[in-house]
Amino acid sequence: MTDHATPLSPLIHLVDDDAAVREGLALLIGTVGLRVQAWADPLAFAAGFDRASIGAIVLDVRMPGTSGLALLEHLLKQGVDQPVIMLTGHGTVDMCRRAFKAGAAEFLEKPVDDEVLLEALQNAVRQHVRSRERHQADQQARERHAQLSAREREVLGLIVEGLTNKEIGRALELSPRTVETHRANLFAKLGAESLAQLIRRYAALVDGAP
Amino acid sequence: MTKAWRHRLAGLLLWALVAAAGAGWLAHARVEQLRAAFDTDARIVHRLLSQRVVQHDAVMATLALLQPPVPGAVADTAAASTLPRLPSVYPQILAVLQRPAAGAWPAAQKAALDAAEAASRRSGRAEMALADLGAGRYHLVLAGTPASYALQIDLAATVPLDEWPMNPVTSPVRVALERAGQSFVVQPGRRLDRMGWHFSVHKLLASPSQPLDVVAERTVTPAELPWWAMLGWCVLTAALWAGALAWWRQRVARQRAEELLRLGQVARLNTLGELAAGMAHELNQPLTALLASTQAAKRLLGESPPDLDTAFDAMGRAVEQARRASAVVGRLRRLVERPDLAGQAHPLALPAAVQDVLHLVEPELQQRGVALVLEAEPDLPAVLAEPVALQQIVHNLVMNALQAMEQVPAAERRLELHLARQDTGQVALTVRDHGPGIPAEARERLFEPFYTTREGGLGLGLTLCESLAQAMGAQLWLAPAAGRGAAFVLVLPVTAQAPAAAHPAAPLHTPVLP
Numbered sequence A: 001m002t003d004h005a006t007p008l009s010p011l012i013h014l015v016d017d018d019a020a021v022r023e024g025l026a027l028l029i030g031t032v033g034l035r036v037q038a039w040a041d042p043l044a045f046a047a048g049f050d051r052a053s054i055g056a057i058v059l060d061v062r063m064p065g066t067s068g069l070a071l072l073e074h075l076l077k078q079g080v081d082q083p084v085i086m087l088t089g090h091g092t093v094d095m096c097r098r099a100f101k102a103g104a105a106e107f108l109e110k111p112v113d114d115e116v117l118l119e120a121l122q123n124a125v126r127q128h129v130r131s132r133e134r135h136q137a138d139q140q141a142r143e144r145h146a147q148l149s150a151r152e153r154e155v156l157g158l159i160v161e162g163l164t165n166k167e168i169g170r171a172l173e174l175s176p177r178t179v180e181t182h183r184a185n186l187f188a189k190l191g192a193e194s195l196a197q198l199i200r201r202y203a204a205l206v207d208g209a210p
Numbered sequence B: 001m002t003k004a005w006r007h008r009l010a011g012l013l014l015w016a017l018v019a020a021a022g023a024g025w026l027a028h029a030r031v032e033q034l035r036a037a038f039d040t041d042a043r044i045v046h047r048l049l050s051q052r053v054v055q056h057d058a059v060m061a062t063l064a065l066l067q068p069p070v071p072g073a074v075a076d077t078a079a080a081s082t083l084p085r086l087p088s089v090y091p092q093i094l095a096v097l098q099r100p101a102a103g104a105w106p107a108a109q110k111a112a113l114d115a116a117e118a119a120s121r122r123s124g125r126a127e128m129a130l131a132d133l134g135a136g137r138y139h140l141v142l143a144g145t146p147a148s149y150a151l152q153i154d155l156a157a158t159v160p161l162d163e164w165p166m167n168p169v170t171s172p173v174r175v176a177l178e179r180a181g182q183s184f185v186v187q188p189g190r191r192l193d194r195m196g197w198h199f200s201v202h203k204l205l206a207s208p209s210q211p212l213d214v215v216a217e218r219t220v221t222p223a224e225l226p227w228w229a230m231l232g233w234c235v236l237t238a239a240l241w242a243g244a245l246a247w248w249r250q251r252v253a254r255q256r257a258e259e260l261l262r263l264g265q266v267a268r269l270n271t272l273g274e275l276a277a278g279m280a281h282e283l284n285q286p287l288t289a290l291l292a293s294t295q296a297a298k299r300l301l302g303e304s305p306p307d308l309d310t311a312f313d314a315m316g317r318a319v320e321q322a323r324r325a326s327a328v329v330g331r332l333r334r335l336v337e338r339p340d341l342a343g344q345a346h347p348l349a350l351p352a353a354v355q356d357v358l359h360l361v362e363p364e365l366q367q368r369g370v371a372l373v374l375e376a377e378p379d380l381p382a383v384l385a386e387p388v389a390l391q392q393i394v395h396n397l398v399m400n401a402l403q404a405m406e407q408v409p410a411a412e413r414r415l416e417l418h419l420a421r422q423d424t425g426q427v428a429l430t431v432r433d434h435g436p437g438i439p440a441e442a443r444e445r446l447f448e449p450f451y452t453t454r455e456g457g458l459g460l461g462l463t464l465c466e467s468l469a470q471a472m473g474a475q476l477w478l479a480p481a482a483g484r485g486a487a488f489v490l491v492l493p494v495t496a497q498a499p500a501a502a503h504p505a506a507p508l509h510t511p512v513l514p
Helices: A019-030 A042-048 A068-077 A093-102 A114-146 A150-160 A165-172 A176-190 A195-208 B003-065 B075-082 B107-123 B227-302 B308-336 B350-368 B387-407 B461-471
Strands: A011-015 A035-039 A055-060 A084-088 A106-109 B093-099 B127-132 B137-142 B148-154 B174-179 B182-187 B197-204 B213-220 B346-348 B371-376 B382-385 B414-421 B427-432 B475-478 B487-492
Touching (some): A011 A019, A019 A114, A019 B227, A019 B308, A035 A042, A055 A068, A055 A114, A068 A084, A068 A093, A093 A106, A106 A114, A114 B227, A150 A165, A150 A195, A165 A176, A176 A195, B003 B137, B003 B148, B093 B107, B107 B148, B308 B461, B346 B387, B350 B382, B350 B427, B382 B487, B387 B414, B387 B427, B387 B461, B387 B487
Parallel strands (some): A011 A055, A084 A106, B371 B414
Antiparallel strands (some): B137 B148, B174 B213, B414 B427, B427 B487
């Protein structure tokens, strides 16, 4: 089933208690180059799946032991960030609303058409990748920001507010030359190549800083 | 006290009240009727007696006019000679006495008659004398000039029996004539001192000369009340009451029946809804797998180069799932229509049939790591069964056993099948698992439709098994709890005929109902 997938391709977690359904869907998902890990037992899945993986989760609503909706709520409470696609045999409006309210990315009815499922999966994967990247960038920015000295943070704050070196010097009672040195250090430590980039990446951190 | 009893008691009291009121009214009406009759009788008696005593006044007045023409005639003899005919005309007049102008009343009665004559002379009308009402006798004296007359009256003969309104012997009314403590009993009536309603009328006779008090009295005893009518009324009201109660109960029962019918229809709709939901799920699973497999195959074939091997596998799975969906539909059909399996039953070898099912489920047994124990008594007789139904029952029982053992560690999973001859000569197949067993509360309801202990289960598997078994004359029951796990026993009728074929009908894949 993984013939068409590379080890680094996104991983889809497929949770359904019916072996035939698992096999069929896994085969179908595999044809577009996605890796599939199939789970028969929802509780085993919740306990054992790789949370760091990039990809998405496909959950059957009706399963023994726990309902798909309960599992979905549990996963989101645990901070799982993979988008979840719900599959149901006979979806009611109420069930659908509950699923979206709980944070489902998609709600599809069985039997599901290949294009619908695959498109939903690809959207979900793209969404997850972007969310992970954004998360990673935020993480990097926070780490770099933490390396700044107290004075450099003051200077960064004033730069973000749009003050010139001269104005910053006056405000902090520093010579323009000293301000210039701090500014050069700032750009180097934060890895910013332009003023615009610096402001875009770090404005949020300045606002949130004490 | 329960509500029903309070209602019953209230009803009883109400009936008693109605019955008592009606009976009381009947008694009252009877008493009033008797009182009216009594009053009428008393009036008639008074009038009749008055008429008779007034006659005495008239006779006396006539006598006064018949003064003897010859003064000085001998009183007794003259009177005796002129007046003997009077008593023959008036039987109540026993004797006529005359005091001649110069004579005197007979010596024996002189004093009383003299006093009466003097009183008569004062009042100007006849006066009573020598009254002996106990004997019914008195004298009536009218003073006249020159002669005075006296009549001796017999009260008994005064009573006009031919016109009398009552039977003087049997009538319950006592009639008496009273005066100055004396009393003449006209008719005795019945005893007056008994318990009951007492009527009495006192009225003086309409003759100033004979002021006798007519006293009519009677007592109506309880025995004279219309007991039969009163009893009849009570019985009638009781019957009406019972009838009304029965009608009401019937009405309530009918309403309840209608309610139950409505509930039953709702329940039936719900059941159908459940069935439909269950079937939708049952069908959706194979359809989902089928659709996914065929679409995957299509994609694989569209690749360049096409992945023929994987596509071939996918199509194989699609075929399996199509069969599975078809089996679900078939099961639904069998569930809805009860085939006459008894007619299709024929002799077959039970061990072979069981082996066929085990062959079907072998992959499941291996996958779940279940140890299989099959024990069959040698030389079992052929059983009478419909092969497909038998296969379905056994398959369901085995699948139930496997699912029951999902909760125990793989090392402990053990499926036991025993084939043995019963004391009754029938052959029994026992399917025992080593699962957690069946909780006591579930044991009784296990064969009820839509009862399930499995989440998401339809609760029709065992129901179907039981009805299939019954339809072909077999019995299916849950063995009493003993040791671990649960055991189901299928008892099949036997036949002396040899099995028709070594292998029965081609095995039909019949997945168990969830």
